[in-house]
Structures are given as structure tokens and as C-alpha cells.
Amino acid sequence: MTVNDLKAYGANTMEGLSRCLNNDAFYLRLVKMIPGDQNFEKLFQALDAGNLDAAFAAAHSLKGSTGNLALTPICAPVIELTELLRAKTQTDYTALAETIRKARDELARICES
């Protein structure tokens, strides 16, 4: 995996790199940790169970980590989700959850390559 791959994926690599002190290797190492983050599963499970509080906690955490690395495809929907959950909005989260899942899986694939 290279930075360009991530750039193609849609991440804001410039921002992400700047947070990682412009160190490519460091950046990539961290990005690799994202797909394996437990919070994804926690989020999906909580949403399924309708446990908005737990979902919020998980979403918030993901927002932090993906935001730090500027992984926009994941980060953007997560942010949206977080705000909705913060307001405890009762709505159908399946669509958002799906988007997030897809983005994560895509990232996982890139990391493998």
C-alpha cells in the first residue's frame, strides 16, 4: 500500500500526513490499524440493537481515529452518524451504517494489497 493508493481511495492524504509529521511509514502503519478497529463492530451491533448510547460512543471513537488520519470515505459518514446519535435521533441508520461498512471493507482491501 502506498500513499497514492489511499489518495485514490479518497483519503485526504495531505492532511493525514501532516498529522503524522509527514512521515509516510508512520502514516501507513496507523492507517493499517483502522480496519481492525473493534469499534466498527460495536457500532453495527449497537445500531442493530437500537442502543443509541453505545452506538454513539463507538461512533465517536471512530470519528476521532478516522478523522485524525483524514480517511474521508469512512470519516465523513461517521461524523454524520455521530451527530445524529448525539442528538439521539430516532431514524433508520441502516443506510449510513452500510456506507461505513463498505468504506471500511474497501480500506481493508487496500491495506492487504
Place this chain on the structure above:
Amino acid sequence: MKKAWIAVVNIAIMAAILVFVTLYSHFDRADAYTQQVGNFVSTTVAMEHVTENYMQGEQSICDVWAHYINRQNMTMEEATLFIRESHVLRNTSAHLIYTDTLSGLSTRPAPGSTENYAVSYRTIELFGNLDWISDGESAVNITRTYTNPVNGEQSIAFCNFITLRDDETGGDRNALLLRIVPLADLEERWIFPQEEFDGAEFTMIDGEGSYIIKGRSFKNNNFFEFYKSYNGTDAAGLDALKRDVMSGTGSFPMADSHGRDCVLAHTPIGSTSGWVLLSFVPSEELQRDAEDWLLIAIVTLGLLTIFIIDLLFMRSFNRKLRQLADEADAANRAKTDFLSAMSHDIRTPMNAIMGLTTIAEKNLGDAESVGENLRKISLASNHLLTLINDILDISKVESGKLTLNPLAFSIVDTVENLVNISQPMIREKNIDFRFHIDRMEKEHLYADQLRLNQIYINLLSNAIKYTDPGGRVSVDLREEESALPDSVKLIYTVSDTGIGMSPEFMEKMYEPFSRQTDSRVNTIQGTGLGLAITKQMVGLMNGTIDCRSKVGEGTAFTVTLDIPVADRRLDDMRLDPIDVLIVDDDAILLETAADTLDSMGVTAETAEDGAAALDMIRRRREDGRPFDVVIIDWKMPGMDGVALARRIREEIDERLPILLISAYEWSDMEDAAREAGVNGFISKPLFRSTLCRKISELLGTEGQAAEPEDDYSDLAGLHILVAEDNDINWEIISAMLGMFGVTSERAENGRICVEKMTQAAPGSYALIFMDIQMPEMNGLEATKAIRALDDPWASAIPIVAMTADAFSENVTECLNAGMNGHIAKPVDIKLVIKEIRKIKERSQDL
């Protein structure tokens, strides 16, 4: 109590003391006098005893003689012989006379003869009556003073009856034996022993008062007559006197023949009934020396001195007290004024807010109206907040509680901040704003940046506020040599062409809430505290503030501060020796910018307007020495910067790098400028670093124009505890901190964080970065728990919150829980460093 009273009381007391002293002295004298009189009397009595003893002695000699003569039944001749032989003293003699003839023999011859021993008393009125001579054992028979018929001396005689044999008749004849003592002898014995009784005299009087022995001063033959003649008295008085004198020992005053006051002492002579010894001395001899004037003088002087000293002291003390009272009064009044002004100023916006809220409530349906009202409320509350902050500042400064928190900062940043803040106001009022920086060599200084900011911004905003549209405001900032070591003198001047200030107002312009009451000014918002705070801050920083102003013409404020230079020094920024043209209608800017460029190794030329610039560029081009960079000011009369750039591009050179200077925000005209051919923007003030950076960027040379390496050596070795549940975030932050030499330890959640703190040795962590959202125990709870720990280091350790949202993770909540600061996520490492440094500074101050 009036001041006069104390003086009166004092004087009264002094007078009383003086009177007392005088009286005492007087009475003392009188006492002493009485004592002396007593002494005199005692002496007299003593003399009396002496006299009595003497007389008795003499008499007894006579008695012995008489006895012997009687027993031996001597004749006159025999008796005379006998006595003659028994004379011991030279001066004494004896006469023997028959009582019937009153003549007989003397034991001593008449002077001038040796044979004539005859003596006769017939002519002397002495023995007319012999009743007074008694035979008794203790009787002393003395005659009065008379002239001795034998030698003519004044003498007295001690007498005794004797019986002499008369050979012619064969029977006994009665005779008198007289032992004669010259008066002179007697007087010799009568010398008052004491010196003070020098002028004293003795006298003996008999029962009638007639003198037996008469002292010189005693006149007449009878003492009482003497008394009567020189001391007026009536018969009754005289009788009383007689009785007094005869009856016992005593004394009384009388006048002598010279009219002098004298004291007469009398004491009866014990052995002879009726006889009294009188002694007599002028009173003045008994008087002690004159009044003790010395005592009185000294006492008076002493009292006066005390009085005067007290008075002076009291006066000066009172004066000081009155002064202090006046000052306290004035301060009190000032405080009251301040409070009333303050309460009015606070209530005004508060009322506005409340009113607007009410209106908004009433018009909830009308979103536009609500929005408008909210906007106004926002304005009012901001104003109120500013006011409250200002008031707090003022009261902090006045109560001496405002402390400066110096830190290393960049004056460049400060000034940029200054310009940015003023932009809106400047643009709104279309004011011609000029900013000059002169000789700013030291960029990093060490001072309380916040307060410095306050000062600079306050003066600048005042200038802008009070200048009408179309006017001009210029700011001048320059560095000069400072008298203090390792410091620079920062001179900041704001001058405007505004409404100016009257001299009357200038006198109290630094007072809180003073605003010039001018119809134009009343429409201008302000707290009225700005100058007051500014002055206080300048004072706190040991600087000076100076003001010159003329009504209708404008004002100029100058603040001079000596500020220490921060350790970090700018590396010398140098550029390649290129040719640069600066175009600006501001001659001063041209000079300073050219100066700065020169010092960076650049050759700088200047032009004051577009036309001149075009000329120069064209000519240089033709000469084959074209300019490398052209720096053009945007706002110029005639041809502005953008127009000039366009013309350069069109007429001379398409590729000549052009930098546009602007004191204004250029986002509006950026597009137009770029279109005209401008390559880059540089904002005033034209700092060295700014020029260097922008030019190098433009020319693409990184090389020597490197930003000075920030020195992070102060962070090396710091060890920080980070509470973060998210792995990725932890990786990032620990790596970031590691870059600067800071080591970190992780706590996966709040509970673990508290545990670590409980078990840690004091000083093991410099601070804690605490994430808020964590499982098990969140950041707020963890902070509260840590703050409640016993270990003083642990409970006081700085804790910085890492907040994701400024609103949800309420900043105030964090501070209430005991946190010292916060940084927002995603984490900007520069801010983190700043926060760490801030905490380090604070802890060093402690």
C-alpha cells in the same frame, strides 16, 4: 474639640504648677524663716544657760570669799588682802564697802597709783536699796552695769553680805563684798556661736525692763521704753508685751532704732528672778537667701519647652491626619463615582439584552425578527462581556492583583494579530491605514503578550473609532537600544487625523469611564475603561505612555516599553543578492522596506508611483539588469497596485515576479489580482521574516531563507501521562510528542489513569492529557478523582482535556472538574506544544 482648648488647658496647668512652685517656695522660705527664728531663740536659750552658769560661777566665788571672811571675822584690811591674793583673773577685782558708809577698800589700786585702795559708792545709785541682795544659797546678786569708781570701766558686780570686824569700835560691821567683772569681759562671752547671727546682740533686763547690761543697739534705759519709742504700740499692748517677755521664752518681731525689722528673742534667766536675757537680730539675717528664682526659672522653662514641643508635634500630626483623611475621602468619593458609573454602564447593555429577549419571545414565529434580535443580543452581550472583563482587569490592577505572565512570543504574530483585528473597522470606515515597522531586529521577545496586545489594540481601536471616514490612522512600531541589559525598547505610536481631545479632557482621560462628551462621540460604543486599563498595564510593565492631541486635528499616542529579548534568536536571514523594486506611495515604508532588504543582502530600489515604477522597470530591462522581484503596494493614488501589475504584464514582462503588498485582507481582490498577473501577496507590516519567506517562495529558493529552527530543547525529557482509549489516537499523539523529545505513558481509560496516579511517585509525570470520552470512567470523573487524591503533587498535577467538540464536551465542565486547559481534537501538535509550554511556565512561576 477645638485646638485652642488643649492650649488653654495646658497653659492653665502650667500656671497652676508655677503658682504652686512659687507658693511652695514662699512657704518654704517662711518655714525656713520660722525655723531660723526658732534657731535664734534656741541659741538665745543656750546663751542664757551659759550666762547663768557663768553668773552662778562668779557668784559662788563671791560666796566662798564671803563665807571665809565671815568665818575668819576679818577686818576690812585683812579681807581685802585675802581677796587680793586669791584673784586669779587679771581683770577682776573686789570691793569691800561698809553698808552704812558705802565706802571701803578695793583690792586693786586706782590706775596710776599703787597705794590708793579707797573706793566709795556714795555717789553711785546702786545700793540705795539693799533688799535685793539675798543670802540664799542659789541666789545670784548682780548689780546693774555701772562705772567702776576705781578704774572707770563699765562693770557689773556680784555681791554678798559680809561681816567685818572693826578694830576701832571693837564690834562687827555689816559690809558688802563686791566681785567686780568688767562688762567687756562679759561681752566676750556673749558671742553668738553661729555665723548667721553676726549682727545679733544680747541684753539683760531686770524685772522692770531696765537694762542690766545694755547692748549697743538697745536705746533708752528701759527696754520697754525703747520698744515703745520705735514700735508704735498702746499701753495695753505694752503690758501684754511685758508679760510675754517676763513670763517665758519666746520671740517677736520689732523695729530697731534704724527702723529695720528685727527679731527679739527673750528668755528668763533662771537664777535671778525677773531678769530676762534678750537677744536681738535683724530679720534679714534670719531670712534665707532670696527666693529660689533659679528653681522657678528652670521649672518654667522646662514646662514651656514641653508645652511647645507637644504643640508642634500635635500640629504636624494633625496636619498629616487631615491630609490622610482628605485622601481617604477623595479615594472614597472616587470609588463611589466609579461604582455608580460602573453600575450604569453594566445595566445599560443588560437592560438591552433583557428587552430584546422579551421582544424575541413575543415574536417567536417571525424567524427573521428573532434572528435580528438575537444578533443584537449577541452584540450587546459581547459588549457587556468586554465591559466586565475590563472592569475585572481594572480592579485587579488597582488592587495589585494583576500579575503579568510573561512568555516568549513573536512580535510579528502580535502585530499581525493587531492588523487582522482592525481590518473590519478600517474597511468599514474606509480609513487610510498605514503601518510602519522600523528596525525590528529582535522578533522574539519575552513579555506578557496578552497585555501587550491589549495595550496596542486598545490604542489602535480608539484611533479608528474616533477618526471620521476618509481620515488616516498610522501605526509606527520600532525597536531602539534599551538601557536595560538583554532588552529592546519597543516604541509604538498610533496617530490619527481624528476628532482629537481637548486639554481639559486630556487631564482626566486616563480615569475609568471618562469619555469626551461630544455629540459625535456618544454614538460610538465603548466601555470608557480602555485608556484606564491601558495606562495601568503600561505602568505595570514599567513603560511610559505619552499623548499629544489637538481638537479637530488628531491625536498621537506613544507607548514606550523596555522588553527583554527571548533567548531564541533569529538566525540571520539572507537572500541571494538580487535586485528588488518596491513601489509604494508611502515614502517611509519605502525607506524601511529598502533598509530591511538591504540588510538581507538584496539591492533594493524604490518608486513612489506606478508611472515611475514602469519607467524604472523598463529602463533596467533595457540595461540588461532587470529586477528579480517587484513588490507593489495595492492602495496607491492614481494607478493602484493591481493596475500597475497588469500594465507590467502587458507592456514589459510577463514573467517578472510580482508581490502585492496590502494592509487589507486580500481575499476579495485576490482573484482580480491574480488575473492581473500578481504572483503572491505580502501583508503589511513588512517584517524581515515575511519578506524573506515570501521572496524565497516566489523565487523558489529554499536554501538559506530557512525558517529558523524552532528550538524545542525545553521540552526534552518531559514525561506525560496520556489517557486515551483509542489506539490510533494514542499512536499518533505519542509519536508526535516523541518528535519533540517528550516521552509519554498510556492509560487506556479513566480508571487506569487514576490508578496510575495513585501509584506514581511524585514528579513522575509533568502533566496529563486526558481524553474525555472513555469507557469505564470518563475524563471528567477521572479528573475529579485525581484532584481528590491525598498526595499534593498528584492532586495538583496539570490536566489538559482533549476535547473532540467544543460544545458537547463543555469546556466549562472540564474546568470545573479541575482541569487546567483543553486542546481540541484532531490534535494540532503545535497547539499541544504551546499548551505544554504554558503549563511549564506557570508551574515555574509558582
